[in-house]
Amino acid sequence: MGEMTFGGAGEDANFFTTKFDALLGWARKYSLFQYPFVTACCGMEFMAVASPRYDMARFGAEAPRFSPRQADVLWVVGTVSQRQGPVLKRIYEQMTEPKWVIAFGTCASCGGFYDNYTTIPGIDKVVPVDIYIPGCPPRPEAVLDGLMLLMDKIQNGNKDPLVVPPRELPKLAQLRAKKDAKP
Amino acid sequence: MEPLDTHDFTDDDTLELPAEPMRLNMGPSHPAMHGTIRMVLDLDGETVVNVDVQPGYLHRGFEKSCERGTWAQVFPYTDRLNYVSPMLNNVGFALAVEKLCGIEVPERGQYYRVVLGELARICDHFTCNAASGMELGAFTPFLWLMKVRDWIWDVLEKETGARLTHSFGRIGGMAMEPTPDLAMDIRAILPEIEKVVVETETMLVRNRIFMDRMQGTGVLSKERALELGVTGPMLRSTGVAYDVRKDSPYMVYDRFDFDVPVGEDGDNYDRFCVRMEEVRQSMRIVEQALDQMPTDGPVSVDDPRMMLPDKERVYNSIEGTIAHFKLIMEGFAPPKGEVYSFTEGGNGELGFFIVSDGSGTPYRVRVRPPSWFNLQSARELLIGGMIADIIPTFGSVNMIGGECDR
């Protein structure tokens, strides 16, 4: 899914617009400049995602641009307190279109267990969110899942917010594969 | 127009062009501010004339949240205080409650705490030094150290089940027994860590640019450091050999042979080197602890008031069910009183001041965050330096948002 295709069949009336959109989606998804809005614990896992073992750069999402003007995707990594709220909103407004937001971790998604006077219960109260990555903090695998989900979203022009689904248990996946193979 | 002769041109001040200082707002969302600090700078050219350091952007209400649940429910919050070395916080809080109750964990449990805690300390120092290097533009050592940190996390994950936020400490012991592979795993990674430490040091420590950036910047004097309440590697870099593990040994730290590295100048370079050396010392402690650690025996105290019963008993006996239920819903109730317990955290003296009213809910949990007091000294370190000096200084102060702002 989502590769740029040339020489395929299926021309229709909107051939060029479709192709153009596909090209643009392709370019955008493989060139995600990120603005890391790192506040808290999840930042440690964010470092781990950039580290050699997980290497987010494989997806072309390696260049952190600390100026929001040049960034495509805003990673909100960690708890956002009420005091931080205006800052986050400002950063989001400063980003240039097209832009996407990833809520990294439970705190950014819904406030987590910091259910108190000082924490914003999820950054979607302040900025619209495209991808929610659950976990406290999420494992790097989940983060990569979230990134790939966002890439699919960009390619398809999908505007709905999505949540990274839990990984299937390996045993469960095996059983399902077995069941699928039978008939 | 006044005649030129009236001016005294020997005075330097009259030769300076009059200029308003430029006010520059750095942070909280600035790459070097770790997302949680705001600095309002008054600049004269590139020189910092005055700075107002404003913490609090990651205030998450730790102390208030602790007053809501049971004593055991504080552990997940302590994980997220200093999230670079959660195990040290877990142990620190457990020790505080144990001090309040007057109990002591079995020897094996103490060694287990030491081993995991020192691994966490290695991670902490690695992260700090790696981030300092990265912010100076040396991206490669950063990734090397991150790679190593992942190896340590693998061990911690195998032991505790979580990469980062373990919630593994318990009042009166640890959540689980050590896995049989503990010693083998750690002995496998320690030599590899040593190699990467040497590699990183060859990249940075004798590098002229790095030395120029770090030496002589952010200098803190010994007296000032003590007065400001600075502790940990930052205090040791000024020449004060204060390490809680040596001065007021807790757990089994008095049985290990390790040195407390101290610096001389109290500048950024010393702080960097002290942290690197402490990694080596921690590795020594881990090796000794693994040698001395009893191979069997309980890890936790055998006290039904605070330890959860076995799952087998919970499911099969009515007493077990009730005990489990009461411990979960009502919580363990330590005696009435207030104690201050302190340990050596990643950044310095990590103290827990806890007040109990005799119920299952903490009346007050005050954490003495080392980064908070370390960061307080940052203002003095920054004034007089240049903009570029903010980065190494702030990096080597090692402000950890969760711990600093709580």
Next chain:
Amino acid sequence: MSKALLDRLATLLGDKLLETTDFRGDEVALVAPADWHAAAEFLRRDEKLAMGQFTDLTAVDYPERAPEEPRFDVLLFVRNPETHKRLRLKTRLADGKTLATLTDLWAGASWAEREVYDMFGISFEGHPDMRRILLYKEFEGHPLRKDYPIDRAQPLVPYRDADDTHKLPPFGVDEGQPFARTDWSRRLEGLDAQVSPSLAVAAGQRASLSSEEVHPVHAPEPAADAAASEN
């Protein structure tokens, strides 16, 4: 540990030393708020005590003591860097009263005092920069007081109305994690405010489940109710 420090302090302070305790080896000296600065000065300047290292300064709120007795405990933790001895100085302060600042003795007290001001509303006289430090200046109230409801948030930015955009949250307001996702709009109006457990006790509510109430057979049902009523 001997009580040498406390004895020394007793000779210096005389009657001003109201009470000393030595619980679990923590030496604590209690003084009146008026003598706070003087006692601290002895700790700092006396050559035998010489508490050169500032450790911590904090407060504890006991609302049930008010109004007969002072409401707050303010505590100072200091340490002697040479002998590794520690001492805790304590005073009891009524609501609305101020305390002398210790920033002239230990520079490190500055942020700690600002934090106590921020969290408890105790202001320190003579402090050079008495601002809020952890919270923002628009914040009303002092959150670590026991009568401040834990989830009374005071947002700085109006929460987004989810209808104005296509990027809706994927789950409803009450779904997701129920722990954090209760009806926040009601909570903001203070309709569903949580009160600190100790205040609830003072108001005559049950602090937690007492052992008499746990019937072995029907254990789960009363527990669920009790837990719900507590929170």
Next chain:
Amino acid sequence: MEHPILFLLGITLAKIVFVLAVAVAAFAPLLIWAERRQSAMIQDRLGPMRANVRLFGMNLTLGGLLHPIADAVKMFWKEDFIPPKADKFLHAIAPMIALIPAIAAFTVIPFGNTLYLDALGQVLPADGAIESTRAIHLQIASIDVGILFIFAIAGTGVVGAAIGGYASDNKFSLIGGVRAASQMVSYEVVLGLTLVPCFMVYQSLRLEDMAVWQHVHFWGILHPPLFIAFFLYFTAAVAENKRIPFDLPEGESELVGGYLTEYSGMKFGMFFMGEFIEVVVLGALAVVIFFGGWDVPFLTRSGFDCFGHYVPMVHWLVALTQVVGFIVKIIILMWFQLMIRWTLPRFRYDHVMKLCWKGLLPLALLNILFTGVLLLAWRN
């Protein structure tokens, strides 16, 4: 040599297209790709490798080569933001000022020996003049003061960064712009002075003459004074490029993005490209001056002549080998710059100035003296 004007025009256009294709269209993305992959290799990572094209049923990733293309396409359609209080005109032209001179500097760089169009298929004699009516110099413009032209035009590029920083209405940008201006002005001086020994040795300011000189004698780098000059030049050139360890005007961790802070979309891309093209320009200049330009060891006009072993080659093959050799040398130098980029931390502002005025400048002057003494001793 009488050429019809149309022929001249066509040839010049062809050369321009070739240079643009090599320098801009091929080198810049290649360099970006190499930078990302090289850094990944140093850091035990894989680097970008996922962007793929499905071409007639084949799934091509080309080792991540498509990522820079994706970057470029994306930037074209990214919102172009101009700060409301910025100077809109200056803000708009600054990236062009940064990019265009960098490309223009290629005009005087010789990328091959003289090409005889009417003798493409023959094996030419090794020495002596060739009688040909269709000789082409593989260089867009042959200027008497070629190297000075490069300095002049490269100096203009600085203005782009300075103007961009000034026009953005952002304090971080302003500091970045000021830093850029002062750093460039300082290093421009050193850059010029480090090359003076080369003029003294080569006795010419024309770049093509230098290449020919090195073809006849040895490569410049093998002469002691020029060996020193190369290192001074290379240090100054890296500083001129504004790359780590000299990326103070950008200073990502201190100044957010420096003069680039308020640029988005393709304008940011132009600054970015300009920076990479400058790397190529300064690399190419170093190759021409110190590494023999298009000269390939033992390759004469007639073929390989290596200690008596002689392999004749036809003219077009010789020319091609020389052009490829030139490109390979540039690539090696660029790779060297990448290694520096990923190994060293960043300088502080005053250290950069100190290095320039107290380190490189006196050394460059001493080197001029040294060269002069050597030359005098040699000739007498």
